[in-house]
């Protein structure tokens with residue numbers, strides 16, 4: 484059963500159509516929702532939570548009808564909003580316990596769940612300090628913890644990497660992957676960065692101007708390419724020269740050599756060259772296409788404002 488099934492969802496505000504006849508179904512797993520600012524991602528999430536009635540169309544979340552069963556949806560779905568919503572004067576522990584109580588957990592269970600969840604998102608001693616003194620990364624973790632505290636089946640994460648530096652972004656993406664794989668919670672995560680969704684998502688839905696552009700498994704975007712990435716401990720350039728002399732099409736890229744596969748013999752030539760030069764092979768793998776390469780094709784429109 485799909486976790487989300489929307490049919491003909493349309494949302495018209497007085498001056499703008501935020502969603503335009505959107506029909507999409509997504510299966511359990513980690514799903515990315517990508518679109519430029521204003522594409523309609525947050526509006527879609529509010530509608531799916533049963534908080535905003537659409538102008539027309541209908542949808543179910545976990546098999547529950549958004550029009551009639553919004554409260555039951557919100558019992559089973561966690562929500563990490565994009566906007567800043569944390570009170571500065573209370574600690575992460577107080578806030579997340581409060582959110583757990585709001586979801587109906589009794590006091591002891593609320594405290595236990597809050598402590599577990601804050602640990603899972605990587606907040607330890609600092610969870611007793613007021614949120615006002617937290618970094619952006621710590622605040623994002625608190626928002627994530629409150630979305631998970633009632634043990635939902637599905638979480639909606641609206642732009643969770645916003646405002647984070649590259650290291651913070653990597654940590655947040657790892658956390659999202661763990662939510663999906665270790666905790667078995669389905670995730671709908673929005674972003675305007677295709678590259679980061681490709682790293683964690685199994686499926687990506689792309690919307691533009693409130694319309695569906697694509698809904699596809701990441702694997703379908705990232706089919707195996709005809710290129711090998713080879714990494715050796717030392718002697719990258721020696722290996723490159725050696726292979727080039729044997730007619731292999733090879734070029735350096737960072738720590739790696741990138742080699743066009745001309746057939747099975749390419750693998751043999753690399754193996755023999757590594758042995759002849761007495762190098763240590765760290766990796767040799769067939770490269771997969773990246774989602775953004777799909778959009779590098781001028782025939783495939785990339786939504787304006789979406790960063791590859």
Ligand SMILES: Nc1ncnc2c1ncn2[C@@H]1O[C@H](COP(=O)(O)OP(=O)(O)OP(=O)(O)O)[C@@H](O)[C@H]1O
Pocket residue numbers: 496497499500501518519520521522523524525526527565642
């Ligand atoms: N309550 C509202 N009243 C009027 N217009 C709105 C309202 N909420 C959203 N919109 C408009 O609907 C469009 C879609 O907004 P939405 O917030 O869903 O986009 P988004 O993809 O989430 O972008 P962002 O990442 O910037 O939030 C925008 O043009 C926005 O200005």
